[in-house]
Amino acid sequence: DAGITQSPRHKVTETGTPVTLRCHQTENHRYMYWYRQDPGHGLRLIHYSYGVKDTDKGEVSDGYSVSRSKTEDFLLTLESATSSQTSVYFCAISNEGTDTQYFGPGTRLTVL
Amino acid sequence: AQSVTQLDSQVPVFEEAPVELRCNYSSSVSVYLFWYVQYPNQGLQLLLKYLSGSTLVESINGFEAEFNKSQTSFHLRKPSVHISDTAEYFCAVIPTGGYQKVTFGTGTKLQVIP
Numbered sequence: 001d002a003g004i005t006q007s008p009r010h011k012v013t014e015t016g017t018p019v020t021l022r023c024h025q026t027e028n029h030r031y032m033y034w035y036r037q038d039p040g041h042g043l044r045l046i047h048y049s050y051g052v053k054d055t056d057k058g059e060v061s062d063g064y065s066v067s068r069s070k071t072e073d074f075l076l077t078l079e080s081a082t083s084s085q086t087s088v089y090f091c092a093i094s095n096e097g098t099d100t101q102y103f104g105p106g107t108r109l110t111v112l
Numbered sequence: 113a114q115s116v117t118q119l120d121s122q123v124p125v126f127e128e129a130p131v132e133l134r135c136n137y138s139s140s141v142s143v144y145l146f147w148y149v150q151y152p153n154q155g156l157q158l159l160l161k162y163l164s165g166s167t168l169v170e171s172i173n174g175f176e177a178e179f180n181k182s183q184t185s186f187h188l189r190k191p192s193v194h195i196s197d198t199a200e201y202f203c204a205v206i207p208t209g210g211y212q213k214v215t216f217g218t219g220t221k222l223q224v225i226p
Contacts, residue, residue: 004155040121042202042218043156058213090155098144098206101214103155 003027004104006091012110019078021107023091025071031094032074033101034058034066036087043090049074050097081111114139114205118217125193126225133188133220135177135203143205145186147177150200150219159201162186173197198224 003026013019023032033048035058045058047066055066063085065077078085091104115138125131137143144163148156160171167179177188186203203217 040218042118043216045213048213092156098208100146100158100161101156103148103157105155106153 004091004093004102006089006104006107008107009105010108012112013081014112015082016080019081019109019111021076021089021091021109023074023076023104025074025093027093027095027102028071029093029095029102030071031097032068033092033094034064034074034076035090035092036060036085037090037106038087046076046089081109083111085109086111114141114143114207114215116203116205116215116217118203118220120220121218122221122223124223124225127195128192130191131189131193131197131222133201133203133222135186135188135217137184137186137203137205139184139205139207142208144208145177145179146204146206146214147171147175147186147188148202148204148216150202152199156202159188193222193224195224195226197222 005024007022034046035043037043044060046064049055049068067075089107092101094101117136146161147159149159150156160169162169162179170176175190179186200219200221202219204214206214
């Protein structure tokens with residue numbers, strides 16, 4: 001299995017609070033991604049990174065920001081969490097942009 | 113831009129019966145195609161992929177998929193399913209020409225009935 005960890009694995013928070021999710025990889029892959037998974041929507045890309053300090057938006061980026069200061073870490077921040085951001089968040093990595101993606105175990109976030 | 117359609121959200125099938133999970137895509141450029149599988153409470157993992165060459169690709173656990181360019185399809189099949197195949201299956205595409213964002217289908221839940 002690819003070395004990808006996500007923390008925390010579960011989080012319950014309140015509306016309006018900031019939340020940061022962390023993705024850590026030990027594979028030295030160039031590309032990292034954040035997705036959210038919701039019933040009926042499959043996986044939707046939030047943000048992705050193609051190198052240190054190089055990031056771009058996905059299809060559902062509103063309300064989210066990311067940072068990548070090191071190859072191995074990709075942070076997803078919800079500046080002010082809303083109930084619509086209750087979801088399961090997955091991090092993924094790939095060596096090339098068109099290559100297989102390897103997924104982390106997911107973080108279940110509940111915003112009350 | 114590209115899109116992926118998985119028309120069947122759920123597919124129940126009896127153990128040892130054959131199954132086909134359908135995937136159709138739309139794209140104005142050439143694409144690579146993937147099937148990922150997600151077991152309960154886990155992340156997605158690659159099942160098989162088509163990049164080039166033979167249009168029939170196989171996985172190590174008996175699944176196969178055939179790329180049909182004229183019908184823009186990449187259906188997943190298995191001749192005899194097992195209880196352990198119960199999972200959700202996602203079709204995905206990405207353009208071949210440099211990095212662009214991968215597009216996933218909405219998933220098909222395969223339920224194998226004993």
